[in-house]
Amino acid sequence: MSAFFVSIFVSGVEDPPLVAAPPTNLDKLRHSAAHVMADAVQRLWPEAQITIGPPIENGFYYDFDSPHAFTDEDLEKIEKVMGEIVAANHPFVEKEMSREEAIAYWEARHEPYKVELVRGLPEGERITFHSHGQFTDLCRGGHVKSTGEIKAFKLLSVAGAYWRGDARNKMLQRIYGTAFPDAKQLRSYLAQVEEAKKRDHRKVGKELGLFTFHPWAPGAAFWLPKGTVLYQTLSDAMRRFLLREGYLEVKTPLIFNLALWEKSGHAAHYKDAMFHFESEDQTFGLKPMNCPSHMLLFASDLRSYRDLPLRFHDQGVLHRNEASGTLGGLTRVRQFSQDDAHIYLMPSQVPGEIGRLIDMVARVYAAFGLTYEAKISTRNPEKFAGDVAVWDEAEKTIEEVVKAKGLTYRVEPGEGAFYGPKIDFDINDALGRKWQCATIQLDYVAPERFQLEYVGEDNATHRPVVIHRAMYGSFERFIAMLIEHYGGAFPVWLAPVQARVVVVSEKHEAFAHDVVSALAARGVRVDADLSNDKLGAKIRRAQLEKIPYMLVLGDKEVAARTVAPRTRDGKQLDPMPLEAFAERIVAEAVSPLLAPVADRSAATVG
RNA sequence: GCUGGCGUAGCUCAGCUGGCAGAGCAGCUGACUUGUAAUCAGCAGGUCAUGGGUUCGAUUCCCGUCGCCAGCUCCA
Numbered sequence: 001m002s003a004f005f006v007s008i009f010v011s012g013v014e015d016p017p018l019v020a021a022p023p024t025n026l027d028k029l030r031h032s033a034a035h036v037m038a039d040a041v042q043r044l045w046p047e048a049q050i051t052i053g054p055p056i057e058n059g060f061y062y063d064f065d066s067p068h069a070f071t072d073e074d075l076e077k078i079e080k081v082m083g084e085i086v087a088a089n090h091p092f093v094e095k096e097m098s099r100e101e102a103i104a105y106w107e108a109r110h111e112p113y114k115v116e117l118v119r120g121l122p123e124g125e126r127i128t129f130h131s132h133g134q135f136t137d138l139c140r141g142g143h144v145k146s147t148g149e150i151k152a153f154k155l156l157s158v159a160g161a162y163w164r165g166d167a168r169n170k171m172l173q174r175i176y177g178t179a180f181p182d183a184k185q186l187r188s189y190l191a192q193v194e195e196a197k198k199r200d201h202r203k204v205g206k207e208l209g210l211f212t213f214h215p216w217a218p219g220a221a222f223w224l225p226k227g228t229v230l231y232q233t234l235s236d237a238m239r240r241f242l243l244r245e246g247y248l249e250v251k252t253p254l255i256f257n258l259a260l261w262e263k264s265g266h267a268a269h270y271k272d273a274m275f276h277f278e279s280e281d282q283t284f285g286l287k288p289m290n291c292p293s294h295m296l297l298f299a300s301d302l303r304s305y306r307d308l309p310l311r312f313h314d315q316g317v318l319h320r321n322e323a324s325g326t327l328g329g330l331t332r333v334r335q336f337s338q339d340d341a342h343i344y345l346m347p348s349q350v351p352g353e354i355g356r357l358i359d360m361v362a363r364v365y366a367a368f369g370l371t372y373e374a375k376i377s378t379r380n381p382e383k384f385a386g387d388v389a390v391w392d393e394a395e396k397t398i399e400e401v402v403k404a405k406g407l408t409y410r411v412e413p414g415e416g417a418f419y420g421p422k423i424d425f426d427i428n429d430a431l432g433r434k435w436q437c438a439t440i441q442l443d444y445v446a447p448e449r450f451q452l453e454y455v456g457e458d459n460a461t462h463r464p465v466v467i468h469r470a471m472y473g474s475f476e477r478f479i480a481m482l483i484e485h486y487g488g489a490f491p492v493w494l495a496p497v498q499a500r501v502v503v504v505s506e507k508h509e510a511f512a513h514d515v516v517s518a519l520a521a522r523g524v525r526v527d528a529d530l531s532n533d534k535l536g537a538k539i540r541r542a543q544l545e546k547i548p549y550m551l552v553l554g555d556k557e558v559a560a561r562t563v564a565p566r567t568r569d570g571k572q573l574d575p576m577p578l579e580a581f582a583e584r585i586v587a588e589a590v591s592p593l594l595a596p597v598a599d600r601s602a603a604t605v606g
Numbered sequence: 607g608c609u610g611g612c613g614u615a616g617c618u619c620a621g622c623u624g625g626c627a628g629a630g631c632a633g634c635u636g637a638c639u640u641g642u643a644a645u646c647a648g649c650a651g652g653u654c655a656u657g658g659g660u661u662c663g664a665u666u667c668c669c670g671u672c673g674c675c676a677g678c679u680c681c682a
Contacts, residue, residue, distance in 0.1 A: 061677095069609085069610070070610085071610085071611090072610095072611080157610095157611095157676060157677075158609090158610065158611090158676090158677085159609070159610065159611095159676055159677030159678070160608060160609025160610065160676095160677065160678055161609080161677065161678045161679090162608080162609095162678055162679060165678075165679075166679080167607080167608070167678080167679040167680080168679095171608060171609050171678075171679095172609090172678095173609075173610080174609090174677070174678080176676090176677080202674095202675095206617080207617085213673090213674090214673095215655080215672060215673045215674085216672095216673095218672090218673065218674090261682095264682090265682095266682060269682070270681095270682055273680085273681080273682085288682065289682055291682080320681080320682080322680080322681070323607045323608090323679085323680065323681090324607070324673090325607055325608065325609095325677095325678085325679085325680095326607085326679085326680065326681075327674090328674090328675080328676095329675095332681080417682055418682070419682080436681085441682090468682090502641095502642080503640095504639085504640065504641050504642095505639045505640050505641090506639060506640090507639075532637095532638080532639085532640090532645095533640085533644080533645075534638095534639090534640050534641090534644080534645060535640065535641050535642060536640090536641085536642065536643060536644065536645095537640095537643080537644050537645080538642090538643095539641095539642045539643055539644095540642090540643035540644055541643085541644085542643090543642095543643055544643080550642080552641070552642065554640095554641055555641090556641090564641090564642085566642060570642085570643085572642070
């Protein structure tokens with residue numbers, strides 16, 4: 001596994017936790033460190049108002065409302081004062097107050113955010129305060145015994161964050177930090193973060209010449225020749241994989257009259273996030289997703305129940321006008337394509353198909369050795385289309401299938417698409433951030449809006465259900481995950497250059513040409529380093545390019561018509577005849593996605 | 607979009623408080639003819655993101671714009 005962060009492999013039959021887990025000792029330590037940091041900040045800037053400061057996955061933060069804008073230099077000052085508070089070894093003391101006392105307490109101290117928090121506490125809840133030394137904070141508790149236990153901490157960054165996570169509220173200043181039981185663990189964590197940065201896809205993508213960007217096309221990648229090999233190899237593998245799984249590949253327009261999204265309902269929710277333009281008194285838009293065009297495709301012909309499930313696969317280019325501040329590398333872009341598909345089925349076929357898709361996700365991700373976390377997103381009461389009863393049914397169906405499959409998952413209330421609930425599969429990037437990749441979305445709304453019909457066994461017309469699904473998700477994001485997962489050292493089937501011929505001296509160039517053309521003729525992506533450098537330099541260059549095989553050619557190889565392969569991990573294989581090497585690498589270059597399927601019939605649903 | 611930071615050669619980065627813009631790698635040329643992670647020498651390479659302002663003078667200070675980065679909001 002590439003990322004050092006904890007990744008939960010989906011297995012086991014467990015219900016999601018319904019209540020927050022009790023704080024761990026590490027949480028207590030970090031939450032205590034947050035208190036100490038708030039204390040230090042207020043000692044340095046007494047006018048800074050305190051808000052909240054919880055522990056998080058790899059540390060803690062505290063949000064302040066302060067006229068002084070904190071800088072990176074300030075972090076050192078704050079750390080210094082924190083060090084003094086720790087050295088003083090103040091015990092953490094709990095005190096309970098009535099609601100009125102608590103409000104009066106914070107009003108007297110000019111802490112309006114705390115007043116608001118107290119007012120928002122549910123009736124009957126204990127209102128507790130925790131103090132160390134002179135500093136007191138409103139807080140449920142969960143602390144170490146005294147500040148002296150906070151032995152190893154470090155402040156990391158300062159960033160903006162909206163009060164209560166709402167963009168309509170004031171933006172506060174958030175200071176992030178981390179804390180560990182001892183200095184060794186802290187050092188080790190910081191070193192791991194540094195290591196992780198080395199596999200950042202933006203860095204590796206530049207080093208390996210995979211893709212680039214230009215300020216004139218923000219959020220849209222240029223795929224360089226080597227990156228294009230990666231992209232197309234993945235695309236082709238998925239295309240062939242899905243054909244074998246009974247999908248029909250289609251191509252649909254990139255530009256549509258806006259009427260299409262008025263009809264689908266997307267315009268109501270996402271019009272501002274679309275690129276649109278006028279032409280001859282009509283408004284057109286670049287498609288941000290394929291679903292509505294597939295609805296038109298379904299409706300373009302008479303459909304029988306015998307055709308169902310009908311699965312359209314489409315890798316068309318999509319554009320979404322994402323807010324500038326959200327763009328980043330390949331993980332969040334404005335132009336991308338997906339291994340998108342829409343499946344039309346009879347209601348009775350839904351559970352079986354979802355189960356089949358969950359299995360497919362497992363198979364696809366296993367092919368890359370990627371681990372993921374599943375989450376079920378449910379109806380957003382303020383942003384949904386369709387009938388509540390239908391939604392409830394759909395959510396129930398999804399949860400039942402997921403449980404039956406033994407998938408470990410968490411529920412994200414209100415995070416569903418506007419047309420239906422979904423199962424998303426998140427992958428962690430090198431820095432531990434989660435990105436949605438695969439998705440399975442149930443949709444009873446679109447067929448309704450587009451008046452889709454099929455003729456049933458009873459010769460009457462019926463409305464199909466639609467499942468939106470993607471395995472990779474966006475190619476751009478998925479490739480970012482793969483780059484970080486493999487650290488740029490791609491398996492042979494994905495490597496942009498699979499083998500490099502390295503000659504010992506100019507004398508061996510003629511044979512090098514023979515080797516290159518023989519391998520290229522077998523479909524191997526091979527090139528030759530004929531530069532004037534010494535062998536060591538060429539090996540080093542190939543090594544830095546993370547090429548799986550280097551084929552060293554010198555006098556011995558020329559004489560025997562053999563190649564001396566060296567692998568990327570520094571192993572030297574015995575010299576072998578060219579043909580033997582060709583067979584070996586061709587075998588290795590087969591996509592694991594296209595390995596023989598065990599038994600399709602078992603997975604097919606009726 | 608919001609808050610903060612950043613933008614110097616193809617890449618990685620120096621450039622103190624304003625005074626002629628630098629290195630390594632990569633590139634080009636030449637020499638060397640090489641056996642598993644860097645052969646040597648020479649040359650070339652810059653509107654210091656961009657537009658404005660302050661100043662005798664701006665890569666450096668101030669403002670706007672664009673882009674990138676972190677986080678927040680958003681994510682069909």
